[in-house]
Amino acid sequence: MNTATQSLPCPLWRRLLALVYDLLAVIAIAACTGLFCQLLTGGQLFDAHGKPLTWWFQPVEYLTISAYFIASWLRGGQTLGMRPWRIRVTANDGGKPSLRQALIRLIVAALPILLLELHPWLGLRGALWAVLMAWGLWFAFGLVDRRRRALHDVAAGTEIRLI
Template sequence: MDRPAHLGWRLLALVYDLFPAFALTIAYGALITGVAALAGQPDLSDLRWFKPLNALGLWAAVGAYFVLSWARGGQTLGMRPWALRVVGDDGAPAARAALLKRYAWATLPAVAVIGLAGLVPWNDARLPFGVAAAVAVLGWLWAAIDRDRAPLHDRLSRTRLVRRVNAA
């Protein structure tokens, strides 16, 4: 029997999923560094176009992990220990387009804040990341007022995160 996953289970899965996501960012960085060295441009930080392109690549690499994991059984590594899975609103496996929307709605608002931070002079360089974190948390806080306790990214993508519980 499947029940909606409450916030605690979601956060446990998210923390667990930070490990493969972090490993992906390291692998992505190593790949970019290697390609840059082979191209004779070992210091990419001076290239104006590199930072936004690199951020987009990192976002896509981590997104591929989540979306492909959800598409192959509805679970990431972090969801498996707690029997969580992503399904469509109807309880059937979610369509790939819905999974892409889920990832985009969960991450793009905070990513956009960080991107826009470059256009605003900040007195404290850490402030944009605090604002981005606040924007990300707002999507999760939506669950407190949602009738199904779904965070905003699930509501907008028409997906649900459920937990399998044994019927005893």
């Protein structure tokens, strides 16, 4: 039997602490991507109000951040934030997640970010709270799931296991 299938499901507190670590990695990736894009545009990436002057900047940032998660999950099942907490993404059978599973996991996990589009009606603070509440629901699902899977893990057929 595969040792991954014998390991225990990851408790929510470890997942959340790993996310805090990954947030630092995402900030660094976004900063480096922003710097690279600034260099490409000769410092003309944003207008005086902080809005991007190019159509491609945000998609490039989203793609680089997405690539970090997808590559981490496919390569070793762990992001930088998951390593110190000794947790790993696996397929439900304990094996490595497939590219399809990693993409579904990423898309479903990122869906609450779309709530930021509510900022014209809710204000930025309200839109950020909406995103946080949606992510709270995503992870709260793991409190009732027998295998402690968050909503994005259920959708992708993956789970987070202790290693």
